Amino acid sequence: MRQDDLLWIAIGSLSDIPQRGARCVEHSGKVIAIFRSFEDEIFALEDICTNCDGPISQGIVSDRSVSCPICNWEIDLKNGQALGADVGQVQTYAIQRQEQDILLGLPLARGVA
Amino acid sequence: MKKKLVIVGNGMAPGRMLEYLFEKDPDVYDITIFNAEPRVNYNRLMLSPVLSGEKSYEDIITHNDDWYTDHGITLHKGARIAEIDRNARAVLSDTGIKAPYDKLVIATGSNPFIIPMPGHDLDGVLVYRDLDDVEHMLAAAKQGGSAVVIGGGLLGLEAAAGLKEQGMDVTVLHLMPTLMERQMDEASGHLLKEAMMERGIDILTNANSKTILERDGKVCGVELDNGTIIEASIVVMAVGIRPSIALAKEAGLACNRGIIVNDQMLTSDPDIYALGECVEHKEQCYGLVAPLYEMAAVLANDLLGQQAAYQGSVTATKLKVTGIDLYSAGDFAQGPDREEIVLRDATAGVYKRLVLKDNRIIGAVLYGETADGPWFFDQLKKGTDISQMRETLIFGQAYQGGAPLDPMEAVAALPDDAEICGCNGICKSTITTSITELGLSSLEEVRAHTKASASCGTCSNLVENLLELTLGDGYNPNATLPICPCSDHDHATIRKEIRRQGLKSIPAVLQALEWKSSTGCAKCRPALNYYLVADWPGDYEDDYQSRFINERVHANIQKDGTYSVVPRMWGGVTNAAELRAIADVVDKFDIPTVKVTGGQRIDLLGIEKQDLPAVWEDLGKVGFVSGQAYAKGLRTVKTCVGSDWCRFGTQDSTGLGIRIEKFCWGSWTPAKLKLAVSGCPRNCAEATCKDIGIICGQGGYDIQFAGAAGLDIHGTQSLGIVKSQDAVMEHVVALIQLYREEGHYLERIYKWAARVGVENIRQRIMDDADLRQQLYERFVYSQRFAQVDPWSERVSGKDKHEFNPMAVLKLEAAE
Structure with a gap:
């Protein structure tokens, strides 16, 4: 997706999210999990496990992965792929940090003129 | 250009054939599949577990959408082939899709046979063949009432058992004197009939159905030729199958009962194969899965120009009704x-x-x-x-x-196609092949790659035997297992080094013990956090991000992402004010399920995460604290009513249980810890299968430990008999502290006892008064930091971020 097809929305600051943890953002019926690693990298993934539909935001965050609290699948935070012998992918979203502010990139509903 | 292979039908036979084909050479054919059913390939053998509710459709899918995409297969779902044009070498579907072929495989399977008796076309007459039929039956079963199954063969009996399981009254009508007469003899048929009737299923043999009766356009019963009438809101016909040959016949291919094929599975047209239940080979038609797989292997070989010949099959049958x-x-x-x-x-x-x-x-x-x-x-x-x-x-x-034979030789002697894992349908050769080809060396790896023993786990021993058989000395189940892939150390070494080196934080442990990942993972971090909490009370600050979600938010996550809440009920005793508060909370928060637990308290299920603090606040007003039903820690102390009420009670078991629970609540342990106190040897509190159990008697208090009644079942072992309630407290607390200090994370007390020895533990707790006193004091010190009610802390605002979304976006406002 081209960057200018995205609508960037400020959702809060880095300190809102615990290190090695996640918070959720609700957006038109969907829940997007915003993860913060130990190195303060941030990632945005849909809060639905590819295997069991469980809320991955509630899982334990490792270096750059999270383990689903319901089924224990390990999901790569960078690309949403299931790790290990399992196969599947969680939807990821564009996200960026400007200083302490976190911006979530949502695909525009309408085409841009 | 690749040759075009078109397959009509997407059942188990062509699914298996394609697996063989891709294993040998994935690139020879451009493949198109037409499936009359609107879905991917699933394991038809497992329809009965779906009907009985033991499995869901998702559980029985063999190839999902991704599999088709990954193999470059064009799959037309819900498209029935209407015509084969052999001159043009193309097929045409009823949805208007035309596909040319170089080679065509007809795998149209079979149709259930419907006896053309009066009423056979009424609403409510079903067959048992595919997932649609199962869904129809499940929908009918929801209405309750009674069902008649016509046909006492394999499918009929499985359907009957499934419908019974779904709560219907079921009658099976069978024309012959013996059930499953094609597979069973008279004696075993009789045993089977008795077993079915014991489950409350009526079986009528020698029953010749005459008419299906109607009321308001719907089925209302079945009349037999002797005038008997059996009421039914649905009738399932399971009297046999007929090869589905209409399409082949229309195209002018040679057919008899099935589509006639030679040993290479070729029909009378050299470019058209047939496969599966629609086939007739040497005057035999087959309806079981093993022969279809044998045909599939032959066909895959022939498609690749390799020699192979189908020789016909001898078949074996197993009834898939739980308990029979x-x-x-x-x-x-x-x-x-x-x-x-x-x-x-x-x-x-x-x-x-x-x-x-x-x-x-x-x-x-x-x-x-x-x-x-x-x-x-x-x-x-x-x-x-x-x-x-x-x-x-x-x-x-x-x-x-x-x-x-010893178990190892018995496993070695099993044929390759012997089923090892019944839950996931994994056979011996699948497991051994995966072990060799993927280089697997542990039970966990086999589970991850094959799913064998990954469901109920009862076949774990067989899988371990297969590992040993395949790897020989290369398999060492007793090797000290590293805690997780982040480290080479096992639990025992890590616990020892934490104390020896005085490591007091997770980063310090990771550094000192040379962890291979930067922050640890979901397996090692909860363990390390427990070891540090247990070893350094007062010094170590609990790392909540290293706790499993339940312990982080002090509630139990459920499969749908909601939570359950269990308030503590000391010794299982409650009163009107507490019950009223629970009732009010249930009404106020619209809590869908209220359930009494096995540990003598009340579970409130289906609470949204953001409601948790408010629920706790209301419960806290009458004095409820967290029951820690989520904790690797003290859960419950179950009691009987004891000498207060019971005419057999010898001691105040309720009071003793409450005293233990009030002393020990809040403590973290390696795995969950459940206690019970019974007031007399009748043992109504079931203390002899608990982690720790006390049985009161006239002569003293019998302390038992290391029981289990879950995945494993073990009676407890005796720790010793003491004379007073104070002595019970001292010994039980010392035992808990010893377990806290020596247990490996997630190791229940019975496993710890098996590892270090029951006698070893008994001597230290019963005979060494100094050690017992020290253990007791260390526990008391640790409780100073542990006995804080987590619910009231969070009602007061702790960890607010856990319970609220970070942001709720309204796009209109942002634009």
Whole structure:
């Protein structure tokens, strides 16, 4: 997706999210999990496990992965792929940090003129 | 350009054929599949577990959408082929899709046979063939009422058991005197009939159905030719299948009962193959899965121009009704040139019969005990001469060659297609092949890659035997296992080093013990956090991000992402004010399920995460604290009513239980810890299967420990008998502290005891008064930091971020 097809929305600051943890953002019926690693990298993934539909935001965050609290699948935070012998992918979203502010990139509903 | 392979039908036979094809050469054909059903390939054998509610559709999918995409297959779902144009070498679907082919495979399967009796086309008459049928039956079962199944064969009985399981009253009508007469003899058919009737299923044999009766355009019953009327809101016809040959016949291919094929699965047209249940080979049609797989292998080879010939199959049958074990194979009609060996054990409900001809097994019927079925079947297929083992043959494999086989040899002797994991349908060769080809060396790896033993786990031993068999000395189940892939150290070393080096934080442990990942993972971090909490009370600050979600938010996550809340009820005792508060909370927060737990308290299920603090606040007003039903820590102390009320009670078991619970609540332990106190040896609190149990008697208090009644079941072991309640407190607390200090994370007390020795623990707690006192004091010190009610902390605002979304976006506002 081209960057200018995205609508960037400020959702809060880095300190809102615990290190090695996640918070959720609700957006038109969907829940997007915003993860913060130990190195303060941030990632945005849909809060639905590819295997069991469980809320991955509630899982334990490792270096750059999270383990689903319901089924224990390990999901790569960078690309949403299931790790290990399992196969599947969680939807990821564009996200960026400007200083302490976190911006979530949502695909525009309408085409841009 | 690749040759075009078109397949009509997407059942198990073509699915397996494609697997063979891709294994050998994935790139020869451009593949298109037409499936009349609107879905991907699923395991039709598992429809009965879906009907009985033991599995869901998702559980029985063999190839999902991704599999088709990954293999470049074009799959047209819900598209039935209307015509084969052999001159143009193309097929045309009823949805208007035309596809040319170089090679065509017809795999149209079979159709359920419907007896054309009056009323057969009424609303409510069903067949049992595919997932749509199962869904129809499940929908009908929801309405309750009664069902009639016409046909007492394999499918009919599985359908009957499933419908009964779904709560319907079920009657099976069978034309013949014996159930499953094609697979069973009279004696085993009788046992089967009794077993079905014991489950509350009515069986009528010699029952000739005449008419299906109607009321308001719907089924209301079945009338037999002797005038008997059986009421029913649905009728399931399961009287057999007929190869589905209409399409082939229309195209002018040679057909008899099925589509006629040669040993290479070719029809009368050299470019058209047929496969599966629609096929007739040497005047035989097959309806079981094993022959279809054999055909699939031959066809895959022929498509690749390799030599292969289908020789026909001998078949074995297993009934998939939980709790009824039945196995039959081969031919067991009586005849002058045949002999038989029969074993009956009326008490155990066992019946076994082998039919022999020229010293070879040609048929086997097993009822009640079927473990030897695959072995008998293997001897049958191989044509083994059994004259040397004739005396003991009927007792099965274990009794051949002198001493009984040890489990390892028994596993070694299993045929390759023997099913090891019943939950996931994994056979022996799948497991051994994965072990060799993928280089697997542990039970966990086999589970991850094959799913064998990953569901209920009862076949774990068999899988471990296969590992040992395949890897020989390369498999060492007792090797000290690293805590997780982040580290080479095992739990014992890590616990020792944390104390020896005085490591007091997770980063310090990771650094000092040379962790291979930067922050640790979901396996090692909760363990490290526990070890630090247990070893450094007052010094170590609990790392909540290293706790599993339940312990982080102090509630139990449920499969739908909601939570359950269990307030503490000391010793299982409650009162009107507490119950009223619970009732009010249930009303106020619209809590869908309220359930009494096995630990004598009340579980409120289905609470949204953001409501948790408000729920706790209301519960806290009458004095409720967290029951820690989520904790690797003290859960419950179950009690009986004891001497206060019970005419047999010798001591105040309720009071003692409450005293222990009030002393020990809040403590973290390696795994969950459940206690019980019974007031007399009748043991109504079931103390002898708990982690720690106390049985009060006239002469003193019998302290028991290391019981289990979950995945494993073990009675407790005796720790010792003490004289007073104070002594009970001292000994029980010292035991808990010893376990806290020595247990590995997630190791229940019975596993810890097995590892370090029951006698070893008994001596230290019972005989060493100094050690006991020190342990007691260390526990008391640690409780100073642990006994804080987590619910009231969070009502007061702790960890607010856990319970609220970070942001709720409204796009209109942002634009």
